[in-house]
Amino acid sequence: MQTFRCQCGHKLFFGSSFCVSCQETVGMCPTCRQVTALKSLDNETWQCMNQACGQKLKLCRNRVEYKACNCTIAIEEPDQAYCNYCRLNQVIPNLSIEGNLVKWRRLEAAKRRVLYGVESNGLPIGDPSRNDYLPLKFEFKEDDARPVSTGHACGLITINLQEADSVKREQTRVEFGEPQRTLVGHFRHELGHYYWDMLVEPSKLEAFRQLFGNEENPTYADAQAAYYANGPQPDWQSRFISAYASMHPWEDFAESFAAYLDMTSIVSTAQSFPRINAAVPPDDFDAWLKAYREIGVMANEFNRDIGLLDLVPEVFNKLVIEKLRFMHDLQEIRVQSPESSGSSSSS
Ligand SMILES: [Zn+2]
Ligand SMILES: [Zn+2]
Ligand SMILES: [Zn+2]
Ligand SMILES: [Zn+2]
Known part of the structure; x- marks a missing residue:
């Protein structure tokens, strides 16, 4: 930023x-x-x-x-x-419970940052008060009798409030062997599902399937069950941006979309600091990726200097690069009044 x-x-x-x-x-x-x-x-x-x-x-x-x-x-x-960002909220946490206000503020800060970045990338945000794009909505909920799953369905992004507790979030990160787990990352990932519904399904489905696979076979439920029973695909590093991406084409898309937003966000930040030479033509995806890799190596070394997790932990193999390029090309898409598919619900 x-x-x-x-x-x-x-x-x-x-x-x-x-x-x-x-x-x-x-x-x-x-x-x-x-x-x-x-x-x-x-x-x-x-x-x-x-x-x-x-x-x-x-x-x-x-x-x-x-x-x-x-x-x-x-x-x-x-x-x-x-x-424009707060009006997208459908459910906010119960603020009479101690600690919830602080957690909610963290969620809103991450949400604003990510949405501002999405707009800067030229992607539309569906405004619930106008019937233009698939309306985007948020709900921030706590586990009660039924656990709350972080996920997306038909434009509604649900985030479990527990993700705003940094101790619990780090615990989950270690449990799942993830290189990073952040609120910003959650919003970017779930927005990936939102843009799949809005931009990919109506007009880029064939191109999507060629790169990511057929999202109908296996079904999401079958793929999810297999992932939690057997773990990620053994060769996931050669084809996917993350282990979780190997679960199902929808998750592959959401993980790649999040990685693409990471890239544009970090390179844009670098561009605002004249000491770092990161000027790249806006439409030149290869130049963006090259700048990102250079900044990534540098930032990782800074982080390692003081013992933090890597800023850019991902490896960009050939197939992953093509998936990120697919995201870059999404910015050219402008759809009017898309039908809400209602078909996908994913976390
Ligand atoms: Zn002042
Ligand atoms: Zn002004
Ligand atoms: Zn506001
Ligand atoms: Zn997901």
Whole structure:
């Protein structure tokens, strides 16, 4: 992620709500897509201080009431109380339970970052209030009598609140032998399922099947049962981005999609730091991958220097590279009013 500038000249970050230098209120403006200083006009109205913008704004309700957001809403949207990201929430955690507010804030921070990145990649986000694309919705739930599975079905992404508990998440990571397990990673993976429904099934199914296999044979349920009984395919490193990707073509797609978003996010971040030479033509996938590999080697060494997990643990074999290229080409797709397939429910 790029960094932003306050009117006082100090650096602002994507998640900033105020400037640590001049103490001004700051926030994400949906019009110029910058985190900027906000000038108070009256009790409820603010103005974006990005000189090229000047949009009049109000604060997202989740920001005012819970400090769970740093976004704003254009004043021209009088009926909108929540920002473009918070309005996608269907279910939020029970905030009367101790600890849940902190966990929910972490989920919202990861969700905002990932959705902003998806928009920067030119991919559409289905707005539930308009009937344009498959509406995207989120629910953050806790286990009760029935355990909550993190997953996606027909545009609804469910995340188990426990994933926001870093101790439990690390425990799960070790248990499943995963190189990384993060909230950002969960959102990227589940969005992969969402974009499969929205962009791949209606118009790229044959090309998908050639690269990832037939998603109907074996069925998802059979593939899932086989994976949990026998583990990943023994030669998964030669064909898949991760062990989990070898379970079923849908999971292969979601894992590859997440890896593609990792790549564009990390290379874009590098591009915003002039010390790192990461300028690549936007459409040149091979140049993006080359930059990512170079930055990945460097970042992994930084991480190893202080004993952190690798930033880029994946190996990009030939087939995986073609799968990532497939994701790159998805940006060219624009579908209107796709039918919700209702066929896929996957985790
Ligand atoms: Zn400032
Ligand atoms: Zn603005
Ligand atoms: Zn919000
Ligand atoms: Zn999945």
